[in-house]
Amino acid sequence: MYTKSVKWLTLGDILAEDIIFNNEVIIKRDTPLKIMQILLIQNLGLQWVKVKTSPFLTTVNRATNISHIQQYFFDFIIHNNQNNRYYYLFENEEEILSVAKFFDELLKNETIVNLLSATNKWDFYSLRHSIDTFILGSLWMKRVNVDYRKEDCVGFLLHDIGKIKVPREILWKNGKLTDEELHIIMKHPEDGANILKNLGFSNVICEMANYHHVRLNNTGYPKPYPKNLHIMVCATMIVDVFSALTQERPYREAISFKDALDLLMKDRESYAQFLIESFYKFISRCLKKQK
Template sequence: MTVVNVKDLQEGDVLKNDLFRGGTLVLKSGTSLTKAVISKLRQWDIPSVDIRSAQDEHHVSDENEQETNVVNNSPDSVPSVSEIKNDFFNNLLKIGQEYRYGFALNDAVDYQWLEGLFIKFMSTGKIYKLLEKLKDWDYNTYQHSFDVFILGTLFAKKLKIDDIEQFAIGCLLHDVGKLEIPKSILDKSSKLSQQEYETVKNHTIYGYKILKQQDFPEYVANLAKSHHERVEGSGYPEGLKNAEIKEEIKALAIVDVYSALMMARPYRHAYGSTVAETILLKECKMVEDYYFYTFFRMLDIFPLNAIVELTTGIHAKVIDTNDKVPFYPVLEDRYKSNRIEMPLDRSVKIKKIIRF
C-alpha cells in the first residue's frame, strides 16, 4: 500500500481501501481511478488516498479471477461482480451529484444496499440484456433509468413500500418500452409534433409487453405501464384516477418526473432542483402531500415558498435557493420577517414541512 497525495494521482491507480467522505462511501476499494474521478477527489478536498502497490495487486488477482469466473460461467453471460460495481460507481459519478440528490444518498449503508441490489439485478441475464440494449439505443434513457432506480428505491424505503426489490427492478426497467420508439424521435432537439408525442406515449404499453413476454411479475410490468398515470385522470395509457392508482405507481411517478426534469435533454437544459420541485408539484398534482413531504425531506431540498419548521422551533418560509447548494436555502422568519441563512455545519436543519 502507498499513500499518495491526490494532486499526484495518476490515471489507472487503484484504491487500496474504501474511501469515505463524511459518513458516505464514495469509492469502493479496487476502483481504478480515471481523470474524472481524480478531478472529483480534488473538488472534495481529499488530501490523500491509499493506492495499491504491485504486491497488493498480485495478492488480489486470484480473488478477482475467481469472482469473474463464477459470474461469467452463467449461461446468460453477465459481467463480473467487479465490472458491475464499476458500472454502479461510474453511473453515480455522472448523475449522483449533491445538487440533485441533496442528502438522499449520504449514508454508507444505503450506498452498499443499493450497490448490492444493482449487482443482484445485473447478474440476472434478462435484466442485464435489456439495460444494455437500452444503453445502446438511447443513453439518456439508460441514465434516467439508473437515476430513477437510485432515487426511487431510496424513496420506497422511506415510504415502507412492500416488495421493495420488485419495486427497484420496476424503477430500473420502467422505460424499457422506449426500445420500440424510433431514435429520430428520442434524439429530436426541437418540440415533438402531436403525432410524435402520441408515439412516445406508447412506450408504456411497449414496456409492459416486453416485460410480460420475458416473464417479469405483473407488479414490475405494471410499473412500466402506469408510471405516467395521474390521479386526476390526465395521465396515460389508461387515464386511471385516484384509488385506481396504487401507492407504488404514485411513488414512481414523482421520482420519474423529478429525475427527468433534473437531467438535460436534446431540446432543453436541466432544471435546478427547486424549479424541478415546483414543476413536480404541478405535474403530479393531487397526489397526497405525504408523498411530497417524504420525498423533499429525503433530499433535504425544499420548494420555494414552502412553510417549514426548523429544529429550533422557528417557522419560516423558503424564499431563495442556490442551485449549486439547494440544501442550504435562504429562509424568512414568518413572524419576525428577518432572513435566516442555514448554517453550513447543519447545526440547524429543517425539521418538517408545514405546507407548500
C-alpha cells in the same frame, strides 16, 4: 504522479497531494479514494487533482470485494454526480454499498441484463435515467414507512424499457414534437408493459411501466387506467419526473433539485398526497445538507 480531471476520478485512485479547502486538509495525500471522498472532491468545485498511478481494479479494490458490475455502478454515480446528486443523497458509504449490492443482485438476471443492454445501445440517456430512477426510488422506498416489496424496485429500473421501440430521431428531437411523433412516444408505456409481461415480470412491475405517465388528476396517459393504482406505480410517477427534470437531455439542460421540487409541488394534485409529501421531505434533507 499526474494531473487528473475530478470528473474521471475512480475508486482506488491514490492522491499525490493533500486536498486542501478553506486552509484545512480535507483528505490527506496517499489516500486510496473511496466513493464518498470522490463525491466530496467533486462537490468542493475542484477541477483537477494530483494522483499517483491509478490502480483501477487493483488490490485496493479487490480488498473491498467490489464486483465488476458494482464498479460500473459506482462509476455511474461518480460520473453523474450533478447538483450534489449522490453525495448528499446517501447517508454514508454503507448505504451506497447496500443499493449497489441490490443492483448487483438484479443483474444476475440475464433478462434484466439484456434489457438494459438494449436500452444502452438504443438510447444512452434512457439508460442513465433508468439507473438514476432506480437509485432514487429504491433509496426512497427504503427510508419511507410504506408497505412494499423490495423486488418490485426492479420496476424503477425498467419503467422506460418501451423507449427502445421509439425512433431515435423522436427521442432526441430538439424542438416541438408533431402530433404523429407525440402519438408514437406516448405508446412507450404500453409497449414497455407488453415487453415486460411477455418476459414474465410481475403485474406490479408491468404496471410501473404502463402507468408511470398517468396523473391522478385525470391527466397523463394511457387512458383508461385502473382506479386503484399500486403504491409502486404512484411512486414511479414522482421519481420519474424528478429524475428527468434534474438530468441533462439532448434537447434541454437539467434543472436544480429545488426547482424540480417546486414544479412537483405546484402540480401536487397529480400525485398521491402522502407520497409527494414524503418525497419532498426525502429530497429536502439533501438540500439542507448542502447549506
